[in-house]
Amino acid sequence: MSIQQYSQEDFKKLKKAGCITARALDFLDDKIKPGITTNYIDRIVSEFLKSNNATSAPLFYKGFTKSICTSVNHVVCHGIPSEKILEDGDIVNIDITSYIDEFHGDASRMYCVGTPSVKAKKLVDVTYESLVRAIKILKPGVTLGDIGYEIQNFVENEGFSVVRDFCGHGIGRLFHEEPSVVHYGKKNQGMKIKEGMVFTIEPMINAGNFQTKVLNDGWTAVTKDKSLSAQFEHTVGITSNGCEIFTLSNKHDKELNQ
Ligand code: MF3
Ligand code: CO
Ligand code: CO
Numbered sequence: 244m245s246i247q248q249y250s251q252e253d254f255k256k257l258k259k260a261g262c263i264t265a266r267a268l269d270f271l272d273d274k275i276k277p278g279i280t281t282n283y284i285d286r287i288v289s290e291f292l293k294s295n296n297a298t299s300a301p302l303f304y305k306g307f308t309k310s311i312c313t314s315v316n317h318v319v320c321h322g323i324p325s326e327k328i329l330e331d332g333d334i335v336n337i338d339i340t341s342y343i344d345e346f347h348g349d350a351s352r353m354y355c356v357g358t359p360s361v362k363a364k365k366l367v368d369v370t371y372e373s374l375v376r377a378i379k380i381l382k383p384g385v386t387l388g389d390i391g392y393e394i395q396n397f398v399e400n401e402g403f404s405v406v407r408d409f410c411g412h413g414i415g416r417l418f419h420e421e422p423s424v425v426h427y428g429k430k431n432q433g434m435k436i437k438e439g440m441v442f443t444i445e446p447m448i449n450a451g452n453f454q455t456k457v458l459n460d461g462w463t464a465v466t467k468d469k470s471l472s473a474q475f476e477h478t479v480g481i482t483s484n485g486c487e488i489f490t491l492s493n494k495h496d497k498e499l500n501q
Contacts, residue, residue: 246413246421248439253346254480254487257415257441260297260348261478261489263341267291268352269494275354277331281313284337285324292341300340300347300418307462312338312351319447319455319464319472320409331357334367336474340418347414349443350490351476362450363471369401370448370473373426375498377446381479381486383438391428394446406447406472408455409464413442414478436481441489445476 249257267288274287289310292299299310307323314322314336315329322336329335338351353367373394380393395405411424422434426446451470458465466472479486488499 246440247415248437249415249441249480250439253415256344256346257348257478257480257489258487260341260343260346261350261491262348263292263295263297263343264339264348264350264478265490265492266295267339267341268337268350269492271337271354272494275329275335275337275356277329277357280326280328281315281322281324281335282326284313285309285311288337288339292339295341295343297341297343300342300349304418312336314338314472314474316471317466317469319406319449319466320474321462321464323460323462329356332359332363333357334359334363334471334473338474338476342418345416347416347418347478348490349414349418349445349476349478351445351474352495353473353475365401366403366448366450366471366473369398369403370446371475373398373446373448374444374475374477377444378477378479378486378488378499381436381481382484383481384435386431386433386435387422387424388428388432389430390444391425391433392430395427398446398448404449404451404453406449406453406455409447411443411445411476413440415441438481438483441478441480443476443478445474447472447474
């Protein structure tokens with residue numbers, strides 16, 4: 244399969260799916276607090292998606308049994324919601340992919356449970372800023388290497404590391420399509436992006452080493468050195484002179500609202 248280039252009609256449907264995902268993430272803002280379980284978050288997001296006539300793409304995807312991913316502290320990605328109780332000082336990534344009218348909208352954000360440590364807060368802020376910087380350079384002709392460079396250069400200067408084992412991906416009619424969008428790289432290297440391409444950028448950034456391992460459940464990826472990890476994700480579509488951020492939040496993403 245080659246890389247899809249989506250039409251303006253498709254962009255409207257991608258915006259609809261992305262908007263539901265963004266609103267589901269906004270809806271969680273005042274609900275993430277010490278004492279709740281990650282299963283509770285899974286349940287309320289599942290209900291939110293249903294009430295918006297959307298379904299969850301992760302549910303039953305390759306055997307995944309929940310509607311969202313919840314990745315706490317040293318979990319890098321693909322954390323499975325459970326009876327685990329969130330505690331004051333935890334940081335948690337919530338990753339939602341809604342599916343509606345044959346299109347996907349994939350985004351994730353970090354939430355601080357109670358009061359985070361200074362280091363955890365910095366990790367979260369640097370991770371978000373790396374995504375913002377990558378999105379700001381997007382336009383036809385930019386290479387995948389340029390995107391990776393933007394993230395890696397910024398993150399490593401701040402003393403953190405970029406996860407290599409997981410990457411962003413093309414998305415649209417399928418949940419995961421070509422190309423792979425890695426979050427490290429060199430300027431001018433790799434494929435040039437074109438108008439109509441749709442993909443996610445979803446940097447996973449570790450406080451320690453970039454190495455990860457997957458637990459015996461087959462999903463949960465953690466940092467090998469047990470250091471904290473953070474991630475933010477948006478779904479974007481390339482336009483003639485920039486990009487449209489389908490999962491943009493009016494409430495957050497102040498830096499990205501033009
Ligand atoms: N939403 C994740 C991503 O950003 C994928 C989750 S797949 C699942 O690509 F099966 F773990 F849910
Ligand atoms: Co994704
Ligand atoms: Co995702």
